[in-house]
Amino acid sequence: MTKAAIASLIRPLVEPHIDGLDVTWFESGDQAMEIADSVEIGWFDMYDKPKMAEIITAATNLKWLNSIYAGIDHFPVDALRERGTIVTNGTGINAIPIAEFVVMGMLAAAKRVDKLLESQAQGEWLNGPPGNAELFESKILIIGYGAIGQQVAKTLSGFNADITAVRRTPVEDDSIIGPDEWRARLGEFDWVIVAAPATDETQHMIGADELAAMKNTAWLVNVARGSLVDQAALIAALEAKSIGGAFLDTVTPEPLPSDDPLWKAPNIFITSHMSGNATTRMFERAAQRFVENLKRYRAGEDMISVVNLDLGY
Numbered sequence: 001m002t003k004a005a006i007a008s009l010i011r012p013l014v015e016p017h018i019d020g021l022d023v024t025w026f027e028s029g030d031q032a033m034e035i036a037d038s039v040e041i042g043w044f045d046m047y048d049k050p051k052m053a054e055i056i057t058a059a060t061n062l063k064w065l066n067s068i069y070a071g072i073d074h075f076p077v078d079a080l081r082e083r084g085t086i087v088t089n090g091t092g093i094n095a096i097p098i099a100e101f102v103v104m105g106m107l108a109a110a111k112r113v114d115k116l117l118e119s120q121a122q123g124e125w126l127n128g129p130p131g132n133a134e135l136f137e138s139k140i141l142i143i144g145y146g147a148i149g150q151q152v153a154k155t156l157s158g159f160n161a162d163i164t165a166v167r168r169t170p171v172e173d174d175s176i177i178g179p180d181e182w183r184a185r186l187g188e189f190d191w192v193i194v195a196a197p198a199t200d201e202t203q204h205m206i207g208a209d210e211l212a213a214m215k216n217t218a219w220l221v222n223v224a225r226g227s228l229v230d231q232a233a234l235i236a237a238l239e240a241k242s243i244g245g246a247f248l249d250t251v252t253p254e255p256l257p258s259d260d261p262l263w264k265a266p267n268i269f270i271t272s273h274m275s276g277n278a279t280t281r282m283f284e285r286a287a288q289r290f291v292e293n294l295k296r297y298r299a300g301e302d303m304i305s306v307v308n309l310d311l312g313y
Contacts, residue, residue: 004041005032005059013287018294029055037061041297043290049074056080064297068093068286070148070276070313071225073198077309087307088293092147093285094276098223098249099151101275105247106135106191108269109219133190133217135159141189142166143182143205144196144224146313152193152223164189166196186213191221197313198225208233217244223275226252231262238265249275 001022006014008025015023024039026032029051032044036059043066044059046052056065057076065080068090080087108114112131119126136159142149145167153163164175166182177185186192192214196202206220207230214220220243222229231252237243245267254273256262263270276282293303307313 002041003035003039004043005035005039006043007032007045010043010283010287010290013283014290017291021294033058040064041066041294043067045069064088066290066293068282070094071198072307072309072312073225077312081309086297086303087309088289088303088305089307089313090286090289091305091313092151093289094279094282095147095151097277097279097282098148098275099155101249101271101278102152102193102221102223103135103155105221105249105269105271106219109133109245109247110135114269135161137161138190139188140164140191140193141182141186142193142195144194145176146195146197148223149193149195152195183210183213186210187215190215190218192218193221194224194228196224196228198227199312202228204228204230206230206234208236211237211243214243216242219244220246220248222246223249226250226254235261235265238267241266245269247271249273 001020003022005024005026008027011025024035026035029046029048032055036042036055038061039059040061041064042056042059042062044052044055045068053074053076056062057079060083062083062085064086066088070089070091072087072089075087110131110133111129115130135156138159139162140156142152142163142165145165149165153165156163164177164185166177166179168179170178194206196205205228211233220229220234234246238246247269249271250273251262251270256270262268289304296303
């Protein structure tokens with residue numbers, strides 16, 4: 001019988017649907033470590049990323065690693081690649097709440113909800129709106145057009161926005177451009193949304209040059225990883241008012257130290273990487289995908305959300 005190790009948190013959602021699987025339901029990292037080298041299938045997600053990497057490294061017989069996380073930068077990728085382990089990740093599981101967070105952030109920035117709440121807290125009746133931008137018919141660039149980027153576009157469709165998306169794989173669609181084309185067009189957009197994976201190639205893809213090329217009224221929205229944005233350059237751009245502002249769900253490092261200058265940069269929203277967790281359905285969707293992938297794994301069929309370990313996503 002195939003042996004698996006799965007966190008006990010997910011047990012009620014998957015146990016009724018995995019007959020014939022010999023599962024150890026672990027409740028701690030130490031318990032997972034004890035059985036790591038004996039399992040074929042592992043779902044070792046935990047908040048302690050270094051511990052998780054240590055456990056995965058110890059799972060020398062692992063043939064399939066599943067994760068709810070979309071990014072794999074905290075995994076021992078070289079070891080997984082060397083062993084030929086199949087890795088399936090959580091790409092798209094939280095696309096809906098993340099897309100809703102993006103729209104929330106854009107509306108908050110457009111109408112300057114922060115200023116409205118400040119006036120409420122101070123008991124001050126405003127004589128005019130602190131923000132008067134509209135999402136309607138605005139020009140939007142989405143960098144990274146995977147599950148999250150596509151859901152963002154879908155969620156924004158009701159605003160009749162002019163959306164241009166960037167993706168690595170070319171398609172016959174005038175609204176989708178390649179990774180070598182977007183920088184030359186940055187000055188066209190009212191909103192620049194970053195939803196690309198974190199790789200060596202995307203490190204600081206939004207830097208001083210890119211920020212300088214944006215409209216001075218444009219807002220940057222980052223729901224990818226903090227490493228994709230040069231934060232020092234962003235602070236400089238915000239202080240110089242060379243861009244309109246920034247809505248950052250992700251930053252570097254996380255948690256962001258209380259004395260980091262990014263907190264006090266002007267025209268910025270920082271939301272503590274909450275977008276993917278702003279849902280009650282995350283584990284339900286993850287469990288459904290795992291059960292479906294287990295069927296495909298047993299049948300030798302193509303699985304959902306298999307990671308290309310060479311590309312990093």
